[in-house]
Amino acid sequence: MDAFGEDQYIDLLFFNRELNCLVAVELKTGKFKPSYLGQLQSYLSILDGFERKPHENPSIGLILCKDMNKSFVDYVIQDYAKPMGVATYKTSKDMSTELRKALPDIDDLRKLLDGSDDNGD
Numbered sequence: 001m002d003a004f005g006e007d008q009y010i011d012l013l014f015f016n017r018e019l020n021c022l023v024a025v026e027l028k029t030g031k032f033k034p035s036y037l038g039q040l041q042s043y044l045s046i047l048d049g050f051e052r053k054p055h056e057n058p059s060i061g062l063i064l065c066k067d068m069n070k071s072f073v074d075y076v077i078q079d080y081a082k083p084m085g086v087a088t089y090k091t092s093k094d095m096s097t098e099l100r101k102a103l104p105d106i107d108d109l110r111k112l113l114d115g116s117d118d119n120g121d
Contacts, residue, residue, distance in 0.1 A: 003046040010043050021057040022047050025064060032068035032086055034076045044082045058082070064089050 001008045012025040024043050028036060040061040047059040060083040073086045092100055 001046060001051070003050055008043060008046055010047075013047075016060075019057060019060070020055075022052060022059040024059060024061045026061070028063060028065045030066055032063070032065045032073055036063050036065075036086075037077060037080055037084060040084055041080055041082050044084070060084070062087065 001010065010024045011027045014023040014025070015021070016023050024040065024047060026036060026040055026043075040063055044059045044061050052059060063084070063086045065086060065088055068086055068088055077084060077086065092103075
């Protein structure tokens with residue numbers, strides 16, 4: 001996305017039909033840093049100013065971090081006006097065996113994404 005001659009790169013951008021808004025997601029591999037909120041807020045301002053349609057609700061943002069101190073995040077996010085949230089994620093290595101077994105096999109997912117099936121189509 002380009003705004004004022006500055007390139008902006010949102011990690012993931014979705015449109016939520018129920019909320020009728022754009023959803024920007026930033027993926028971070030380490031622990032939460034307060035600077036991530038400033039980055040996300042700028043993305044949301046640009047989305048609302050340049051991409052949002054008149055009938056849509058304001059954009060919302062989510063930062064997904066490997067780790068965070070929830071009390072710290074709650075404290076520093078309170079002064080931001082844009083709707084944003086911070087959450088953590090787990091990789092397959094961090095999941096229980098039970099949860100890993102519930103997930104589809106990676107080869108099956110690849111076949112599905114490639115559009116191929118067992119019949120060689």
